[in-house]
Amino acid sequence: MADAKRIDGKAFAADLRERVGRGVAELKVATGMTPGLATVLVGADPASQVYVRSKGKMAAELGMASFDHRLPAETAEEELLALVATLNADPAVNGILVQLPLPKQIDTSRVLLAVDPDKDVDGFHPINVGRLGSIAPGAPLDFPVPCTPLGCSMLLADALGSLAGRHAVVVGRSNLVGRPVAQLLLRANCTVTIAHSHTRDLPALCRLADILVVAIGRPEFVHGDWIRPGATVIDVGINRVPTVDGKSRLVGDVVFAEALPVAAHLTPVPGGVGPMTVACLMYNTLQATRRKAGLPFVAV
Ligand code: GUN
Secondary structure, three states: OOOOEEHHHHHHHHHHHHHHHHHHHHHHHHOHHHHEEEEEOOOOHHHHHHHHHHHHHHHHOOEEEEEEEOOOOOOOHHHHHHHHHHHOOOOOOOOEEEEOOOOOOOOOHHHHHHHHHHHHOOOOOOHHHHHHHHHOOOOOOOOOOHHHHHHHHHHHHHHHHOOOOOOOOOOOOOOOHHHHEEEEEEEOOEEEEOOOOOOHHHHHHHOOEEEEOOOOOOOOOEOOOHOOOOEEEOOOOOEEEOOOOOEEEEEOOOOOHOOOOOOEEOOOOOOOOOHHHHHHHHHHHHHHHHOOOOOOOOOO
């Protein structure tokens, strides 16, 4: 079989960012509003620092205002809640992102609940989780939807067109990725199976998938013989693994070289789902600002 067509998330994300940038410019002309994104990082986790920096940089590149808040690792929950309340009340802030994970003295669900649902550009507030969980098939996504799942669904729609009737197997049930991806695939009229650590005979289940979305955070867990010939594989994993020369490299949750000759479409790591997350955050921030301005929903 011919090698899988690589799904170029890097190129798609660059195009999406360009469309968002145009949307920002149009919004400024039409309303005088500049979308504002506030990022909040508690502690100094190196990976989180890299993510938050890239979010602020991207916002500025697209003509948005960016407000960067750093708090020490020992910050008390009440202090973080006070900052969230300030950002909720700030008219220059249209989107709030509290980088996860939070230090253990902080109750994450309390913080997510405190973010104004209209500014919840992560789509993690229970109101937005509930909106996605109860959405009608094909209904517009006119509320914030978690960024990585949104990116996965955009890549799938671009690669396959209609997803109706396809069997999608989602490996992983996290609130960040697995569950919201499953909801988006249901909305797109897939038949959805969610697999997790207690699933029996995972390889056999994966082989039933027309669309296989893997989001478990275990390096090169899914092998080529788990994949049905002609399937579309979305690898959400980003795992840094050591190499023999003492350095490290990024790998996904799927053994790429094994999947390549079997799948019809496949996302690489890096350059697949990864770049979509930040681009979708920018998309969500623009959409939140448009809603604030009372403009009708249009997918940019
Ligand atoms: N940590 C890892 N991914 C994410 C994300 O999409 N949003 C937030 N807020 N934190 C994260």
